[in-house]
């Protein structure tokens with residue numbers, strides 16, 4: 001007999017937390033394409049057809065509880081974060097957001113909660129980034145936690161405790177640098193490089209690799225936001241994905257000394273102005289900040305939609321990732337053995353993204 005008062009949705013119901021971000025927006029696209037019922041949570045409501053939006057502040061538990069009281073998702077994809085000045089604050093704020101979100105869903109028929117974290121799980125937090133004792137590369141999921149306090153560990157612990165209490169399965173997705181689409185978010189290497197190339201072309205500057213010798217010459221990998229979305233949905237819906245942490249990268253490896261000139265060519269940079277690693281890192285924060293004032297004029301000249309360069313380029317983050325004095329590669333064997341075999345070519349991930357940013361008039 002059908003219980004007509006049962007409000008559980010017939011289609012799987014996803015709540016994407018942080019839906020306007022670089023990871024969350026790719027998840028929304030993927031879930032909609034799969035026919036899921038999608039609810040999107042962020043502070044600024046997401047402008048997206050086919051999605052129900054919940055505008056709520058994860059740092060305000062009372063308003064969160066009120067905003068979610070009628071929501072009954074079966075699956076939660078947690079992709080929100082807020083960068084703080086210290087790791088102690090990151091732990092307090094970002095651990096608290098996972099705890100309060102899941103507490104506000106105590107009434108919901110949750111089956112699975114997927115949390116995206118990253119390789120700082122192995123490398124340590126930004127304030128002790130790639131310093132001290134580090135596991136050997138490629139990184140494997142079974143490595144013990146580092147001794148250093150880390151907001152990813154705090155988020156995991158909140159997730160594990162709520163899973164135990166509320167009776168859902170969980171997965172953790174340890175992503176490398178995300179190559180994806182967002183505007184006004186905290187960490188966006190693809191758009192940062194596209195903006196660097198635009199400034200270089202317009203102002204007659206060299207297109208200089210900002211990072212370390214180890215990054216220029218060593219092997220590395222990346223995570224396309226689309227494959228991250230596929231990975232999270234796979235884990236959320238497969239028995240093999242339940243109650244496990246997984247690395248998630250594209251599945252190919254490359255060296256920046258190979259990739260940098262190729263990205264330059266795609267961005268229309270004169271090959272004579274492409275400069276690789278020489279003597280020392282050349283952080284973008286040093287190279288590009290003095291030229292930020294040129295952006296509004298460039299935006300006007302080309303009819304670009306975002307005149308505020310600080311909503312496009314995250315120099316600090318690209319500097320941190322490309323400045324690591326060690327090779328960073330990530331093992332995907334655990335995911336593959338469990339049945340996730342999708343892959344992306346990283347060069348294609350970058351060039352498709354550049355084309356999308358151009359089409360949306362974010363870069364010329």
Ligand SMILES: NC(=O)c1ccc[n+]([C@@H]2O[C@H](COP(=O)([O-])OP(=O)(O)OC[C@H]3O[C@@H](n4cnc5c(N)ncnc54)[C@H](OP(=O)(O)O)[C@@H]3O)[C@@H](O)[C@H]2O)c1
Pocket residue numbers: 017018019020021022023024041042043044045056057058059079080081082116117118119175176177178179182185186187188189
């Ligand atoms: N980006 C990368 O390259 C990268 C690489 C590896 C790992 N990661 C990790 O992946 C996770 C997700 O990062 P991301 O880069 O995808 O994030 P992001 O693009 O910065 O997006 C963050 C999202 O969270 C929402 N949000 C932030 N504070 C909120 C609050 N108080 N209440 C409600 N919503 C809030 C934001 O929307 P509103 O601002 O509108 O609220 C936005 O939708 C983080 O743990 C990050 O460390 C990222």
